[in-house]
Amino acid sequence: MLQQPLIGNKPGVSVVFNGSTKATLLRPIRYGKGIDANSFEALPNARIITAPPFMQRKVIPFERYTTWCYDWHSNSALVFYAETVGSDGAAPRQRLAIKVAFNVDDRYSGGSFLEIFRKEALFYHRHLHQLQGVAVPKHHGVWFGRTPWGGTVACAIMEWGGVPWSQKVMDPKMDRADRRLKVVEALKAIHDAGYEHTNLMADDAHHFLYDKVLEKAFFVDFTRVEKHPACHLHMKLKPYTSTPLPDIFGCTEIWGHQKNGPPYYIVQY
Numbered sequence: 001m002l003q004q005p006l007i008g009n010k011p012g013v014s015v016v017f018n019g020s021t022k023a024t025l026l027r028p029i030r031y032g033k034g035i036d037a038n039s040f041e042a043l044p045n046a047r048i049i050t051a052p053p054f055m056q057r058k059v060i061p062f063e064r065y066t067t068w069c070y071d072w073h074s075n076s077a078l079v080f081y082a083e084t085v086g087s088d089g090a091a092p093r094q095r096l097a098i099k100v101a102f103n104v105d106d107r108y109s110g111g112s113f114l115e116i117f118r119k120e121a122l123f124y125h126r127h128l129h130q131l132q133g134v135a136v137p138k139h140h141g142v143w144f145g146r147t148p149w150g151g152t153v154a155c156a157i158m159e160w161g162g163v164p165w166s167q168k169v170m171d172p173k174m175d176r177a178d179r180r181l182k183v184v185e186a187l188k189a190i191h192d193a194g195y196e197h198t199n200l201m202a203d204d205a206h207h208f209l210y211d212k213v214l215e216k217a218f219f220v221d222f223t224r225v226e227k228h229p230a231c232h233l234h235m236k237l238k239p240y241t242s243t244p245l246p247d248i249f250g251c252t253e254i255w256g257h258q259k260n261g262p263p264y265y266i267v268q269y
Contacts, residue, residue, distance in 0.1 A: 002042035003139070011024065011037040013143060015098070015155065018052040018061025026143035026155055029114070031122060039125055040141035041132065042093055043133055043157065046084035052077040066149055069103035069110035077113050081160065085145070095160035095213075097137065104154045116223070117142045117156040123222055125131060128254070132192055137161040137209075137218050161218035162211030177239045179210060180254035183217040184237050184254055188224070196228035196253055228253075 004011040007025065014023040022026050028037035049090040053060050055074065068078060077099040084094040103115030124132065132138045137159035177244055187208075188196060197219060207221045234250035239255065251256040 022148035161209035191231035
């Protein structure tokens with residue numbers, strides 16, 4: 001397995017947050033016995049440059065997002081789109097999604113997100129290793145540092161999975177039968193690995209993403225995941241002219257989500 005990049009002979013990554021003139025040095029967190037930074041997908045030896053985060057489809061500027069977990073809070077972490085930039089500029093850029101929490105020294109503020117990040121990373125490592133890059137994004141581990149503007153930061157760095165498959169944010173032209181099929185195939189792969197997401201209702205469309213560059217679907221946020229010993233799907237995953245009855249279709253998660261929410265999946269074309 002490839003090793004994480006080194007800064008000063010220790011695993012480290014350099015991140016330039018949008019709006020900052022200086023880089024933030026991040027070091028890996030501690031996970032527990034037998035697991036370290038190199039247990040996760042290796043990052044390239046390159047600086048990471050972020051775009052500004054969005055919330056409710058609005059850009060959050062530097063002056064605002066740097067006060068998150070201090071002066072204001074939200075139920076979910078901030079997510080930054082980012083790209084790697086090599087020293088020579090010749091290497092292909094790698095696209096990343098970085099979930100960020102500030103003020104992580106405070107266990108009741110950013111510190112609570114740090115623990116969520118840690119548990120999620122361990123779940124990816126222990127249970128979703130074979131699905132990374134296939135049905136879930138690759139996980140590069142959780143990193144900690146001190147920002148140039150003061151305070152602490154925790155970053156869960158993952159492969160960029162695309163945009164949420166939501167009619168509120170996606171391009172209407174993105175909705176095609178072949179792409180819907182890839183969404184359910186990714187969900188079926190998670191079921192075959194022994195897990196059910198359980199958090200895919202219509203108002204949680206941000207939990208499944210689509211990357212138009214790679215033409216891949218990815219699922220994220222496994223905070224409510226449950227064991228799924230066997231998927232009871234009885235029909236082939238393909239477009240149908242009408243919605244099959246649930247008992248005939250078999251898999252309640254795939255059938256129930258497309259039935260209760262917008263027709264994100266495939267069975268009605």
